[in-house]
Amino acid sequence: MENGMNVRLVEKMPDGELRQIEERIWDANMVSALEHVNYIVVGGKEYETVEGRLNLDEGTLELLIVPMQSA
Numbered sequence: 001m002e003n004g005m006n007v008r009l010v011e012k013m014p015d016g017e018l019r020q021i022e023e024r025i026w027d028a029n030m031v032s033a034l035e036h037v038n039y040i041v042v043g044g045k046e047y048e049t050v051e052g053r054l055n056l057d058e059g060t061l062e063l064l065i066v067p068m069q070s071a
Contacts (some may be wrong), residue, residue, distance in 0.1 A: 006060045009042060011067065012050065023060075031061065040065065049069050 004025040011019045022042055038065055040047055041065075047065035 004028070006058075007031070008039075008060050008062045009047075010062055010064050011047070012064055018064075023066075026061075034063075039068070 004027045006028075007024060007026045008020060009027070011021050013019055017036070028046045034052070038049055041057060046068040048068060050064045050066055054060075055060045
């Protein structure tokens with residue numbers, strides 16, 4: 001992971017449909033930070049991380065996220 005890891009963020013919609021919202025390279029520090037966080041912010045919107053999957057076929061870390069309800 002010297003050059004980083006490809007991370008794909010997949011949003012679980014209220015109807016159960018999955019929608020990819022982003023894919024980018026994360027450095028080792030960002031991937032390591034996943035051990036300590038439950039929420040991430042992307043495009044100004046907060047999401048809860050639900051689970052992750054390491055896709056060895058594609059060399060991608062896939063994170064399933066759900067949007068937080070706005071107050």
